[in-house]
Amino acid sequence: MSSHSLLPPSDAERWARCPGAIHLSRGVPDVDAEYNASGTCSHWLGAWALDNPTLKLDAWLGKEMEFGTFKFVIDQERIDRVQLYVDRIRAEPGQMWVEKTLNTTPVLGVPGQEGHADVVKLNLQAASDIDGQLYHGVVSVHDFKDGYILVHAKNNLQGLVYGAAALFELDLAAPINAVRFCIHQPKMNHYDEWTYTRAEIEHFCSIIRPAAKLAYDIYTGTVEFDARIHLNAGEEQCFWCPVRGKCPARAKRIADMFTAMIGKHEIDDSTLENMYLRLDEVEQACRDFRGEMLKRALNGAQFKTQKLVKGKRGARFWRDEKKAESIITFVLPEEKAFKPREIISPTEAERLLKKEGYEPLKQLVGQAEGGYSLAPLNDKRDAVVVQQFPIVETQS
Numbered sequence: 001m002s003s004h005s006l007l008p009p010s011d012a013e014r015w016a017r018c019p020g021a022i023h024l025s026r027g028v029p030d031v032d033a034e035y036n037a038s039g040t041c042s043h044w045l046g047a048w049a050l051d052n053p054t055l056k057l058d059a060w061l062g063k064e065m066e067f068g069t070f071k072f073v074i075d076q077e078r079i080d081r082v083q084l085y086v087d088r089i090r091a092e093p094g095q096m097w098v099e100k101t102l103n104t105t106p107v108l109g110v111p112g113q114e115g116h117a118d119v120v121k122l123n124l125q126a127a128s129d130i131d132g133q134l135y136h137g138v139v140s141v142h143d144f145k146d147g148y149i150l151v152h153a154k155n156n157l158q159g160l161v162y163g164a165a166a167l168f169e170l171d172l173a174a175p176i177n178a179v180r181f182c183i184h185q186p187k188m189n190h191y192d193e194w195t196y197t198r199a200e201i202e203h204f205c206s207i208i209r210p211a212a213k214l215a216y217d218i219y220t221g222t223v224e225f226d227a228r229i230h231l232n233a234g235e236e237q238c239f240w241c242p243v244r245g246k247c248p249a250r251a252k253r254i255a256d257m258f259t260a261m262i263g264k265h266e267i268d269d270s271t272l273e274n275m276y277l278r279l280d281e282v283e284q285a286c287r288d289f290r291g292e293m294l295k296r297a298l299n300g301a302q303f304k305t306q307k308l309v310k311g312k313r314g315a316r317f318w319r320d321e322k323k324a325e326s327i328i329t330f331v332l333p334e335e336k337a338f339k340p341r342e343i344i345s346p347t348e349a350e351r352l353l354k355k356e357g358y359e360p361l362k363q364l365v366g367q368a369e370g371g372y373s374l375a376p377l378n379d380k381r382d383a384v385v386v387q388q389f390p391i392v393e394t395q396s
Contacts, residue, residue, distance in 0.1 A: 153193050245295075
């Protein structure tokens with residue numbers, strides 16, 4: 001297998017839905033490098049903790065770690081969310097593999113493919129209840145996501161590819177009849193899982209293989225790339241795509257969203273609601289197109305209506321705080337040389353004092369009311385009932 005898979009499971013939403021995406025993004029660097037590096041940092045800590053069950057994650061508190069070109073100081077919040085993930089994994093019985101390399105070639109039907117699952121657990125004594133029927137022999141694939149983008153386990157292409165690969169590899173030891181995919185997002189206090197039968201996994205493979213082969217053939221030149229046919233824009237496949245700011249299919253998709261307005265005297269509630277549901281995607285596309293313009297300008301492109309300029313300079317800072325302090329305190333009295341002390345926030349106090357110490361302070365804490373916003377109907381918060389004032393017709 002190759003050291004770098006052309007069709008990684010983590011990118012399945014993109015290459016499966018838009019077969020020309022990997023061809024179009026050939027050689028394009030990752031535009032979300034820092035975000036991904038931070039995730040890699042948390043993944044590394046989680047793997048370290050699972051591989052060293054007698055050691056504590058607190059050993060890394062305050063230490064600086066480098067991933068790629070980015071450095072991260074490990075704070076308590078990162079330690080806490082990694083610990084939540086680790087504790088849940090440890091609580092689940094079964095044989096465990098951490099950072100498991102899985103051969104995905106049998107799943108996708110193209111050569112040289114692999115993926116790296118965060119955790120795989122095998123429990124041949126366990127059984128999963130699916131629609132009232134027990135399926136014995138369970139393999140579980142766990143995926144740790146340390147970001148703020150909500151992810152669900154059901155019909156998750158990444159999870160399905162990983163689950164199928166784990167099934168094919170570990171089924172040699174004993175029959176596996178159920179595959180679980182588990183999403184851990186402690187930063188969002190979100191955990192989700194979904195279980196598939198063996199038959200469902202085999203059916204998925206029959207569907208994903210033609211899509212994988214087409215993406216592979218376009219990239220390798222076996223099939224000639226045609227942007228009109230092979231680029232298929234969509235919210236899922238465009239979100240992490242490195243060429244999302246210059247893709248013609250995405251530009252057309254965004255433009256087409258507003259065709260419903262054409263010819264209307266006024267936008268009715270239904271039309272406005274349909275447009276509202278797409279606004280996040282439109283706003284993200286606008287940011288991406290702006291980013292692409294800036295990137296091209298920085299690379300020397302000249303535009304007829306725009307020019308590259310420098311913004312206002314940032315805030316000033318002391319290059320050597322100790323030396324600056326010694327000079328200032330020599331000239332100024334202490335009350336002018338230093339800012340007044342400021343009491344820590346209620347949030348910081350609760351973290352430092354824990355539950356018992358913070359309890360007497362609760363009555364002193366105030367909190368502003370939340371503002372109004374719109375949310376999907378399945379949101380856990382209660383709907384606000386708007387007071388309707390009746391209109392009383394007066395006698396003329």
